[in-house]
Amino acid sequence: MANGYPEGSKRAQGDWHERRAERFLLDRGLILITRNFQCKLGEIDLIMRTGHTLVFIEVRYRKHRHFGGAAASVTPAKQQRLRRAALSYLQVKGLNESSQSCRFDLVACDGDDINWIPNAF
Structure with missing residues (x-):
């Protein structure tokens, strides 16, 4: 068991890094609203609040920075799925953009490094 999660279990690794990002x-100073919001349009890893702003957070992990690292793995298609899932969340909560x-x-999360990118897209 390296880094606190079982080797070979991608879901366990993802959960571990999501909790690490949450902490x-x-x-x-962000406040947790919910974890792993799922709808038919996609999933949002963390939804948090800072002041009056809802923050939809994608957590990405890569063992190495090869091929651009974790940040580069959020493709335009993934960004679109996140936007649609966020709109669904707002609708469920009776809110609008x-x-x-x-x-x-x-x-x-690249290896042991954490890079927080507010307003990433």
């Missing part, structure tokens, strides 16, 4: 953001300030952040 990182909580330490920086014109009345609720929102942003999309990325937490890129």
Whole structure:
């Protein structure tokens, strides 16, 4: 068991890095709203709040920075799925994008490094 998660289990690794990112953001003053929001349009790893802004957070992990690392793995198609899932979340909560300030952040975990990118896309 390296880094606290079982080797060979991608889901366990993903969960471990999502919790790590969550702790990182909580330490920086964000407030957790929900984890792993799922709808037919996609999944949002973390939804948090800072002030009056809802923050939809994608957590990406790559063991190495080869091929651009974790940040480069968020393709335009993935960004579109996240936007659609966020709109679904807002609708479920009776909110809309014109009345609720929102942003999309990325937490890129490359090996042991964490890089938080507010307003990533």
